[in-house]
Amino acid sequence: DQQVKQNSPSLSVQEGRISILNCDYTNSMFDYFLWYKKYPAEGPTFLISISSIKDKNEDGRFTVFLNKSAKHLSLHIVPSQPGDSAVYFCAASSRRGSTLGRLYFGRGTQLTVWP
Amino acid sequence: EAGVAQSPRYKIIEKRQSVAFWCNPISGHATLYWYQQILGQGPKLLIQFQNNGVVDDSQLPKDRFSAERLKGVDSTLKIQPAKLEDSAVYLCASSSAGMSGNEQFFGPGTRLTVL
Numbered sequence: 001d002q003q004v005k006q007n008s009p010s011l012s013v014q015e016g017r018i019s020i021l022n023c024d025y026t027n028s029m030f031d032y033f034l035w036y037k038k039y040p041a042e043g044p045t046f047l048i049s050i051s052s053i054k055d056k057n058e059d060g061r062f063t064v065f066l067n068k069s070a071k072h073l074s075l076h077i078v079p080s081q082p083g084d085s086a087v088y089f090c091a092a093s094s095r096r097g098s099t100l101g102r103l104y105f106g107r108g109t110q111l112t113v114w115p
Numbered sequence: 116e117a118g119v120a121q122s123p124r125y126k127i128i129e130k131r132q133s134v135a136f137w138c139n140p141i142s143g144h145a146t147l148y149w150y151q152q153i154l155g156q157g158p159k160l161l162i163q164f165q166n167n168g169v170v171d172d173s174q175l176p177k178d179r180f181s182a183e184r185l186k187g188v189d190s191t192l193k194i195q196p197a198k199l200e201d202s203a204v205y206l207c208a209s210s211s212a213g214m215s216g217n218e219q220f221f222g223p224g225t226r227l228t229v230l
Contacts, residue, residue: 004157034218043119043206043221044158089157101146101210102171103219105157 003027004092006106013113019077021109023090026071030092035064035075036086047088048075080113087111091098121207128229129153133195136225140188140209145229146170146221147184149192150206157208164190197229 005024013019025059036044050057050064050073058070063076077084084098090106120139128134142146145166150158161180163171166187174181179198184190194201204226208219 006157036221039157041223043208043223046218046220049218091157102160102163103148103158105159107155 004090004104004106005091006109007110010110013080015082015113015115016079019080019111021075021088023073023106025092029094031095032071034091036089044089081086082113085111087112119207119220121222121225123225125226127199129230130172130199131196134197136192136205138190138207141220144209144211146210147190148208149182152204152206197228202227202229
């Protein structure tokens with residue numbers, strides 16, 4: 001049962017343009033969301049997060065938007081750079097209940113930024 | 116600050132053999148996680164330790180998988196006997212936030228191939 005879904009397995013964007021990666025979740029108990037970036041042969045690295053009390057969080061070129069009513073979040077990268085080419089994972093967790101701290105991951109989206 | 120260390124990086128075994136993976140978390144991180152990432156999927160939590168106690172092992176196939184974290188630092192994950200479907204990358208992660216759902220820091224992973 002996939003509680004976090006990334007429906008686009010790949011995204012191709014030209015350098016300098018905006019990249020928008022999407023993520024949907026089904027569990028209304030999730031209250032903390034994270035994006036990880038993964039290069040080949042490396043472990044995922046934390047990129048940015050957002051708590052459910054916010055609807056936007058920004059860090060440099062990266063902005064995450066959260067729409068709780070739609071159970072949807074998105075990661076915007078502006079401007080996109082070739083070094084951003086990687087697999088991006090969306091993850092969610094709940095700070096309540098029996099699964100405290102546990103991260104649920106989507107399948108990932110391969111972003112390719114071309115010159 | 117040194118990151119999460121894992122060894123070996125790659126392992127090839129035949130089905131029904133045994134294998135063990137080692138993880139050394141970031142110094143001072145009380146929480147340690149083992150994830151399984153099958154090709155084309157996101158990481159899936161196998162087991163979570165808080166210091167040397169197990170917090171969540173609900174997704175661990177206990178008939179063949181075992182894990183321990185002696186002295187609340189290093190951890191080992193063992194598979195005995197291995198099956199073909201165990202072929203995956205095994206990721207270790209650690210965090211200092213305990214059960215708050217904050218970001219986890221991942222090691223490079225061990226790629227296991229079962230023939």
